[in-house]
Amino acid sequence: SITDGGTSGGRSGALSPAPVTEELQKIDVNPPKGTRDFPPEDMRLRNWLFNNFREVSRMYGFEEVDYPVLESEALFIRKAGEEIRDQLYCFEDRGNRRVALRPELTPSLARLVIQKGKSLSLPLKWFAIGQCWRYERMTRGRRREHYQWNMDILGVSEVTAEAELLSSIVTFLKRVGITASDVGFKVSSRKVLQDVLKCYGIPENMFGKVCIIIDKIEKIPLDEMKKELKVVGVSEDAIEELLQVLSIKSLSKLEEVLGGGGEALSDLKQLFSLAEKFGYSDWIQFDASIVRGLAYYTGIVFEGFDRGGKLRAICGGGRYDHLLSTFGGEDIPACGFGFGDAVIVELLKEKKLLPELNAEVENIVCALDPDLQGAASTVATILRDKGQTVDLVLENKPLKWVFKRATRINARRLILVGTSEWQRGMVGVKDLSSGEQCEVKLEELN
Numbered sequence: 001s002i003t004d005g006g007t008s009g010g011r012s013g014a015l016s017p018a019p020v021t022e023e024l025q026k027i028d029v030n031p032p033k034g035t036r037d038f039p040p041e042d043m044r045l046r047n048w049l050f051n052n053f054r055e056v057s058r059m060y061g062f063e064e065v066d067y068p069v070l071e072s073e074a075l076f077i078r079k080a081g082e083e084i085r086d087q088l089y090c091f092e093d094r095g096n097r098r099v100a101l102r103p104e105l106t107p108s109l110a111r112l113v114i115q116k117g118k119s120l121s122l123p124l125k126w127f128a129i130g131q132c133w134r135y136e137r138m139t140r141g142r143r144r145e146h147y148q149w150n151m152d153i154l155g156v157s158e159v160t161a162e163a164e165l166l167s168s169i170v171t172f173l174k175r176v177g178i179t180a181s182d183v184g185f186k187v188s189s190r191k192v193l194q195d196v197l198k199c200y201g202i203p204e205n206m207f208g209k210v211c212i213i214i215d216k217i218e219k220i221p222l223d224e225m226k227k228e229l230k231v232v233g234v235s236e237d238a239i240e241e242l243l244q245v246l247s248i249k250s251l252s253k254l255e256e257v258l259g260g261g262g263e264a265l266s267d268l269k270q271l272f273s274l275a276e277k278f279g280y281s282d283w284i285q286f287d288a289s290i291v292r293g294l295a296y297y298t299g300i301v302f303e304g305f306d307r308g309g310k311l312r313a314i315c316g317g318g319r320y321d322h323l324l325s326t327f328g329g330e331d332i333p334a335c336g337f338g339f340g341d342a343v344i345v346e347l348l349k350e351k352k353l354l355p356e357l358n359a360e361v362e363n364i365v366c367a368l369d370p371d372l373q374g375a376a377s378t379v380a381t382i383l384r385d386k387g388q389t390v391d392l393v394l395e396n397k398p399l400k401w402v403f404k405r406a407t408r409i410n411a412r413r414l415i416l417v418g419t420s421e422w423q424r425g426m427v428g429v430k431d432l433s434s435g436e437q438c439e440v441k442l443e444e445l446n
């Protein structure tokens with residue numbers, strides 16, 4: 001049985017009985033609800049995914065950053081009725097501070113940029129891969145943590161930044177075998193909504209709230225959405241106009257409705273033109289209904305979706321030019337995206353694109369006699385000093401056991417340290433794929 005061993009002090013190991021002072025109890029060995037362990041085979045897939053995130057980020061000239069998973073709760077308290085706020089994993093720590101497990105990375109980025117202030121030279125191109133949390137009633141049995149890849153550009157007000165970010169996501173998707181037939185991006189601009197709301201005299205400070213309600217357009221009944229909009233002061237006429245505009249799926253139609261002079265249309269036209277130059281036009285489409293569920297977006301917004309319509313959004317992002325000033329900092333134009341580690345894996349599974357990732361090690365080194373364990377340690381060190389990977393057998397085991405382990409860890413070579421060979425300065429080397437076996441002088445082992 002497993003004891004906590006903690007309060008009674010001392011170690012309860014295999015040789016000494018568990019402390020009898022503690023009630024022996026079996027703990028639940030599963031991870032907390034909504035969280036995951038990453039045993040080796042899952043960790044190999046996670047590392048493969050994150051390495052692709054990192055390689056694309058570096059290819060685009062982005063620098064890696066990270067922040068504490070625990071932040072002040074105040075960083076995430078926005079009054080716009082976002083789901084992310086409703087599901088905040090927050091608590092009071094032993095210092096009576098209100099803290100939260102971060103639900104997203106962007107507010108931490110804003111905090112760090114403000115903290116660094118003038119010492120930072122713009123534009124900033126930062127990326128992070130961080131675990132994010134939400135506390136959701138397990139009734140829905142959904143996960144409470146996921147890892148999010150974020151890329152953000154700060155200091156560029158031009159739509160060239162959003163175009164670059166979309167290019168980086170397309171590059172990542174192509175690297176893992178996803179095509180424009182599998183995934184698309186719905187692109188819009190919150191300035192479309194802003195134009196409509198302005199016409200109806202809706203004050204700027206209502207903008208975030210209205211967007212959050214509209215983001216639920218596919219999640220709640222239309223009447224419910226209309227009711228919520230009315231509650232926050234949007235007139236019936238304005239609601240009807242909003243719904244009309246939200247159904248627009250082409251820039252030409254948008255121009256007809258909004259007229260040609262607004263920023264929304266010029267931003268979107270520039271983005272689609274740049275997409276042509278980047279070569280990812282097939283991946284994107286205008287869809288005015290896309291608003292995204294974060295209150296701080298102010299311009300272009302986008303989300304990646306699977307064209308099969310089975311999965312939740314793959315990624316999402318947009319421009320957030322005023323986030324820093326909400327934290328008391330000087331505003332810096334900014335845009336970025338978040339890309340979760342779960343939906344993409346579901347998509348790769350469905351498309352049979354998951355890579356075969358086996359354990360692998362170059363050498364397994366074994367002493368054929370307990371007196372040669374030191375010699376085997378020397379051989380392992382020689383190989384490791386040459387940059388080779390070595391699994392050193394640490395106990396006196398029969399050869400049958402060694403061969404079984406060599407197969408399980410997918411070793412390429414078996415190095416045997418035997419008495420007679422060692423006396424002649426040699427070791428046995430067996431190639432485990434060809435079966436070829438020979439003796440090699442220690443100084444020639446490589």
Ligand SMILES: Nc1ccc(Br)nc1
Nearest residue numbers: 103132133134143145
């Ligand atoms: N924001 C957030 C955090 C954690 C999960 Br799982 N999903 C969304």
